[in-house]
Amino acid sequence: MKPEVARRKLARLRAGGKPRVLDLFSGCGGLSLGFLAAGFRIGAAVEFDPDAARSHGLNFHPDDPRHSQARDIIVTHPEDLVSELGLGPVDDAFDVLIGGPPCQAFARVGRPKLREIDAHPRAFEHDPRARLYQEYLRYVEAFQPVAVLIENVPDVLNHGGQNIAEEICEVLESKGYLCGYTLLNASFYGVPQMRERMFLIAYHREAGGQISFPVPTHWMDLPPGYEGSRSVALKFLSKAQGDAHDYIDPPASRRHLPPAVTADKAIGDLTPINARRQMAEGKLKRGARRFDQSMLPDARRRISDYARLMRSWPGFEHPEGGIRDHVIRYLPRDYEIFARLKPGDQYPEAHQLAMTMLAERVEQLRQQGVRIREGSPEWQNLLAAIVPPYDASKFPNKWRKMWRDQPARTLLAHLGKDSYSHIHYDSEQARTISVREAARLQSFPDGFVFCGTMNPAFRQIGNAVPPLMAKALAAEILQTLCGYNEARNDEHTRTTAVL
Incomplete structure (x- = not known):
């Protein structure tokens, strides 16, 4: 030079x-x-x-x-x-x-x-x-x-x-x-x-x-x-x-x-999304997640200093009409597993819980007079509907439930394919994080806009500094x-x- x-x-x-x-x-x-x-x-x-x-x-x-x-x-x-x-x-x-x-x-x-x-x-x-x-x-x-x-x-x-x-x-x-x-x-x-x-x-x-x-x-x-x-x-x-x-x-x-900013301080003020209830009410369905609906903030939620910064970042303030990317994946098989996981649990614990849920369902049917033999076509159908198909010994880190009182683990571009690495710490919500929650964990303010649908937005967030x-x-x-x-x-x- x-x-x-x-x-x-x-x-x-x-x-x-x-x-x-x-x-x-x-x-x-x-x-x-x-x-x-x-x-x-x-x-x-x-x-x-x-x-x-x-x-x-x-x-x-x-x-x-x-x-x-x-x-x-x-x-x-x-x-x-x-x-x-x-x-x-x-x-x-x-x-x-x-x-x-x-x-x-x-x-x-x-x-x-x-x-x-x-x-x-x-x-x-x-x-x-x-x-x-x-x-x-x-x-x-x-x-x-x-x-x-x-x-x-x-x-x-x-x-x-x-x-x-x-x-x-x-x-x-x-x-x-x-x-x-x-x-x-x-x-x-x-x-x-x-x-x-x-x-x-x-x-x-x-x-x-x-x-x-x-x-x-x-x-x-x-x-x-x-x-x-x-x-x-x-x-x-x-x-x-x-x-x-x-x-x-x-x-x-x-x-x-x-102390370091925790996950709860980062995303605890965002409006809860109860995945199981929304699915039962028909509000959560399969298909591309587009950012075409606004979600107003819940005034009853506690706002931390960090959340206040994310809402008021100069030039990127929280939109008056509400955020449009507080959307989650449609994972009907897994919501109940998410609810039962403890913070820090990973895929081996998730797989074990799913097998327990399978046994509970078989027993429930038995009490109703329906006997299902292990390995039968009926049992295989239940297995596919309840238990994730991944080998627990080969994919131990595929899933992780976040801790409320710690910062999140590293967000990666793989969020664009699935979000199992960041399961919400709130068992009532029983879901993976939303696009806006991922943005908060990456310290993007609420007024920062991500183009595309849900998967590209997750990828952009995971790739970012x-x-x-x-x-x-x-x-x-x-x-x-x-x-x-x-x-x-x-x-x-x-x-x-x-x-």
């Missing part, structure tokens, strides 16, 4: 200009929303999925349909993007690039190959696995941002024996950037979800300063599964020794901080780029800490 370009951009920012952001692999815009809330301007996004692209455009550029178009980063050149959107010269269009290239693009490519790809723009034709990585680097080279943020799963620290984060840093450092990466858990930053992710920050050397990550605002004891994944990643880094020189220890969460997590990172970056004083940073910390 040309130093004079960096100096020009930094001068504009330090004179009071808002940093202009390009969000790559943006999804619906979790990162964008956090950066917007921290004081950045969302200039554009590149997203391949049509529903997610429409969501991003509708939320951040509602009056300009050009921003709602899906774009493939492989065929969308930087020059074409700025021309289509009328953003002026390429190297002056954006100050910050954010996003997370899919980790599959990095698999087993190797550091020499990555350098070759960076040096030879057409090299990806010989190794398509690195294609998206090459495109990301191409955008960095073209737009010459003064800061870069990359997000990915913790496994990128040991992806087939490679430390992908370190390799990214090596390439960016060759372009004049200072880099650092770490692992952060969203529950430490006011998000009601135990989501562990790798974050990498890079600044052009003209920006000065050091790489730092936001100080946690909340505390919790992470369960073994999360501490274990972090330990595995860090163990690999320790074995790598000098091959992980850009890794930074994450800021420690302290016990004196406010939690906006509150993104806001904490954005505030840290803003202070470095703009030279904001400590008082501004303390104000951000106090605002987040009230959640």
Whole structure:
């Protein structure tokens, strides 16, 4: 990157200009929303999925349909993007690039190959696995941002024996950037979800300063599964020794901080949906769930500080007519199982309960004078109607009932296929979470709109970076780029800490 370009951009920012952001692999815009809330301007996004692209455009550029178009980063050149959107010269269009290239693009490519790809723009034709990585680097080279943020799963620290984060840093450092990466858990930053992710920050050397990550605002004891994944990643880094020189220890969460936001504080104020009763009344039927009906809030429900923030997020306030995506899946076989599960129960417990329910039904029929022999066609029909078909020994984590008094486990894109990983903690409601509840657990405010039907919306939410997590990172970056004083940073910390 040309130093004079960096100096020009930094001068504009330090004179009071808002940093202009390009969000790559943006999804619906979790990162964008956090950066917007921290004081950045969302200039554009590149997203391949049509529903997610429409969501991003509708939320951040509602009056300009050009921003709602899906774009493939492989065929969308930087020059074409700025021309289509009328953003002026390429190297002056954006100050910050954010996003997370899919980790599959990095698999087993190797550091020499990555350098070759960076040096030879057409090299990806010989190794398509690195294609998206090459495109990301191409955008960095073209737009010459003064800061870069990359997000990915913790496994990128040991992806087939490679430390992908370190390799990214090596390439960016060759372009004049200072880099650092770490692992952060969203529950430490006011998000009601135990989501562990790798974050990498890079600044052009003209920006000065050091790489730092936001100080946690909340505390919790992470369960073994999360501490274990972090330990595995860090163990690999320790074995790598000098091959992980850009890794930074994450800021420690302290016990004196406010406790992590729980699932109940996140979604307890939303109007209850009693799945069994709605099904009996004919209000819940099979078919695509469209967001064509509003649900007014229940005034009797207690509103936590977190729920109040989700209702009043500036620019994304709770709709006056009610939310339109508080909808759930039609799962008639499973509602009774959900009601009997205890918090923390997973699929083995669910399967055992279903077998008990099967035995109860057979006994009930026997008392009515109907005898059903195990293995008979009648018994097989009952089995299919009551018991889920998955092998409990092969799918132990397929189901999980949430805890009321803990943050939710990680939401994944698989929510778009089923929601069994997040069964509502309220046994009276006896269902999986709704789209809006998933959004709340991911820290999307109530006024944020998801395009498409239920399944695409779930997928967009599961793929997103939690906006509150993104806001904490954005505030840290803003202070470095703009030279904001400590008082501004303390104000951000106090605002987040009230959640």
